[in-house]
Amino acid sequence: MPVQQLDSPAKSATSVGTPPVIRLLVLATFIVILNETIMINAIPRVMGALNITEQTAQWLSTAFMLTMAAVIPITGWFLQRVSTRSAYATAMGLFLLGTASAIVAPSFEVLLGARIIQASGTAVMMPLLMTTLMHVVPEQNRGKVMGNVTLAISVAPAMGPAISGVILNFGSWRLLFAAVLPIAALITWGGMKQLKNVGEPEVSTIDWFSVVLAALGFGGLVYGLSRFQGGSIGQATGIVVAGLVAIAVFVFRQMSLQKLGSPLMDLRTLKHRTYTIALILMSVAFMAMLGSMILLPLYLQNVRGLSALQTGLLVMPGGLAMGLLGPSIGRLFDRFGGRVLVIPGTIVITLALVGFTQISMSMPYWQILALHTLMMVALAATFTPVFTLGLGAIPPALYAHGSSILGTLQQVAAAFGTALVVTVMSARADSLEAKGVAAALANLDGMRLAFIIGAVLSAAAITTALFLPARTGSNAGKVGHGH
Template sequence: MEQHFNEQLYAKRTKIIAAFLVAAFIGLFNETALNMAFVELSRDFDAPTSTIQWLTTGYLLTLGVLVPISSLFMQRFTTRQLFITSLLFSISGTIIAALSPTFAVLLIGRVVQAIGTAIILPLMTQVVLMVYPISKRGAAMGKIGLVIVFAPAIGPTVAGFILADLTWHFIFWICVPFLLIALALGVKFIENVSETRPVKFHIPSIVLSTIAFGGIVYGFSISGELGTFFNMEVILAVGIGALALIMFSVMQLKMAQPMLNLRVFQYPMYVFGLIIVMAVMLVILSTMVMLPIYLQNILLLTPVFAGLVLLPGGVINAFMSVVAGNLFDKFGPRVMVPGGLALAVAALFVLRTIDANTSPYLIVAMHIVLFVGISLVMMPASTNGLNQLPPSLYPDGSAVMNTLQQVAGAVGTAIAVTIMSITMANNSNDPLAAVNGVQNAITFGLVLAIIAFVVSLFLKNVRKEQQQ
C-alpha cells in the first residue's frame, strides 16, 4: 500500500490536516455544547426540555442521514470543493443559530451546521488515509481521535463557562472565528488527494438510506421524549428504518457501482473495529448527557462547576489521544484496545454507583480514567480496521464508519435518556428516582463497554500481517 503514497502530499500533510482538524473540532463540539444550556433555552423559548432536546437530536439525525451519502460526494467532487462547501454550511448554520429569534430558526441553524459536519468528517478520514503511509497513520489518526472524542467531551465545559456571564447565543458566536480560520487554511493549503469520476446519484439508494438511518435515529430519539421504548410511534419508526436498511443493503450488494460499497464488511478487522468504535461512541455520548444532568440536578452544581468537573477528563483525553497515536505506530492495537476498554469498564463500574452523596472528586477521577481508556481505544480500533481495506474502498470504509459512529452516538444518547425516564416514571414516589435513573443509564454504558472488550480480544495487527 506504500506505493499509493504521494510524496508531494506527504510534505504538505500537516498544513492539509490542520484545516480539517479545526473544522471537525467545531462540528463535533457543537454536538454536546448546548447540553448545558437546555435550562436557559427552555426558559427563553417557553418550551419543555423534551422539545429543546431536538436541538441535539436534529443535529445527530442530520449527520445520520447525510454521512452515508458522503461516499458519493467524495468520488464525484474534489477535496477542495467539498471542504469549502462544508465550511460554508457550518459558518452559515452557526450564524443562523447565533441570531435565531425563535426555536424553529435555531433548529434550522443546527441542521445547516450539521450538513457541514456531515461532509467534513468522512472527508477528513479519507484525506488522512491518502496522504499518510500505513506506518505513519497511527499518529495522524490520533489527532483525529483527539477531535472525535475531545470535542464532544469539552463542549459542556466550555458552554458552562460561557453561560456563567453570557447568553447561549455566544456558544455559537465563539465558533465563528475558528470556522473562518479553518476556511482560510483550507483555501490556502488543501489540495485534491484523489481522482474524481462521474458517479451517478442513485435516487432509490439515497431515499432508502435516508429512511433507514433517519427512521432508526428518530425512533430512538422520541423514545426519550415519550419515556418508553414500546410506544407505537417508536416501534413503527425503528421498524420502518430497519426494513429500509435491509432493503438498502440488498440493493447495494446487487449494484455494479453502489452508493455505499458494503463489501467493506468482508474484512474482519474492519468489522471488529467498527463494532468497538460504535460501542465506545454509545458510551461517550450517553455519558456526556447523563453526567451534566447528574451534576446539576442531583449534586446541585452550577453549570460552571459542573463543567469544571468534566474538564480534567477532556483535557487529559486530548493529550492521551496524541500519545495513543504514536503508541499505535509502535505496538498496534492488540494490547492498547483491550487495555483501554478494561479502564473504561472499571470507571463505568464505579460511576454506576454514584448517588446524591458522592464526592465530585470521585466523578473527576473516574471521568479521567474513562477518557484515558477511550483514548486508547478509538483511534487504534478504527485505524487498524481501515488499514485492512484496499485504497479503492477508503471512501466507503470511511463513510460507513463515520455514519454508524454518529448513528450509534445518537441512539446511545436517546437510549440513556429513555432508561432514565422509565426509571423515574416507575419510581415517581421515590426521592431517589433521579439517582436510580442515572445509575441505570450508566449501567447500560457498562454493558456496552464489556461487549466491546470481548470483541477486542479478537483483534489482529493488520500492519504486521501486511509486512509479513
C-alpha cells in the same frame, strides 16, 4: 481512479510530524464538532428567549444528530465524486451559512433550520478528514496522526458544554454562534489557500432512491431511538422498526448497485474482517461512552444540584486528558500495534463504569473526577487503534466508503446508547416512585442500573477486542492498487 495518484502525497508526508493538510482538517473538524455539544447549556436561555417548551428546544440537539445520520451515508459517494478542495469548501460553506443564520435567527424555526445546515457541513467534514488521512499518511505513521485526530474528535464534545457555560456568562445564546463564526471563517480561508487535491474525482451517477432510503432508514432509526426519552414507547418502537425496514431495503439496493459499480455506500468494505470487528468494537464503546456522557451530567445536576458550568468544569479534565494523550497513544500504536492498547483499554472502561454503579448522594467529587478521567483515557487508548486498524484493513479505493460507514454507525450507536440508558433509568425510577420511594433516591437508583448496563456493554467490547489483530498487514494496501 483516485488510487493511482495517491502515492506521491504519501511519500511527501515525512515520517515526522503531521502533514499540514491534516492539521488544517483537524482544526476545521474541531470547530464543527465543538458545535454539536455547545447548545446543551443554552437550552434554558433559548426557551426563555424564543418562548418555547423544553421538548421543543431539545430539537436543536436532536435535529443536529438526525441530520448527521441522514447525510453521512451519502458522503462516501460524494467524496469520490468531488475534489478534496470542493468537499472542504462545501462542508465549511454549509457550516458558515448555518452559523451566520443562527446568530440572527428571529424564531425557533429559523434557528432549527440553521442547526440542520450546520450539521450538513459537519457530516461531510469527519469522513473527509478520515479519508484524506488514510490517503496522505504512510502506514507506519498512521497511529500518531490518528492520535491527533482523536484529539479533535474527543476534546471538542467534552469542551462544548464548558466553553458554552463560560460564553453564556457574557451574553445571550446568540453569542455562542457569534464566537464560533469568525474562527470558522478564518479556518475556511486558510484551508482554501493551502489545501491541495488528493487523488482525482470519479464520475458516477447518484441513485436518488438510495439517498431517500438512507435518510429515512438512518434518520428514522436515530429519531425513533431519541423518542424513547419521554415519548410513547409504542410510537418510538414503530419508528425504529420502520427505520430498520428502510435500512434493510437500502442494503439490498446497494448490493444490486455494487454489481453495476455505482453504490451510494459500498458494502464490500464489510468483507474485510478487521474492519468489521473494528466497527463492532467502535459501536459498542461509543454506546457505553455516550450513555455515561448523558448520565453523568444528569446525576451531577439533578441529584447533586451542580450548575451546568460546574458540571462542565468537572468533566473537562477527562476530555482534555483523552485528547492530550491521543498523539502519545498513536505513537505507542505505531510501535507496538493495536492489541496492546485496545484490550487493556476496554478492561479499564468496564472498571470505570463499574465504579460509577456505586454513585450515591455523597460520593466525593474527586472520586467522580478520577473515574471519569480514567474512563476517558481508556477510551482514547481504544478509539485511536480501532479507527486506524479498521480503515487500514480496507483497500484505498474504499477509504471514502469505509469512513462514511464508520461515521454513520457512530451516530446510530450514540443514539442507541442514549436511548438505552435514559429508558432504563426512567423505567426504574418510575417503578420505585410508584412504590413510594423519594424522587431523588428513585432517580439515583435508576442511574445506577443504567451504569450497570453500560458496564455490561463495555464487557462485550473486551470480548470483541480479543479478535482484533495487532496491526493491519501492508498487503491490505496492495489489494487496493489492483482494484
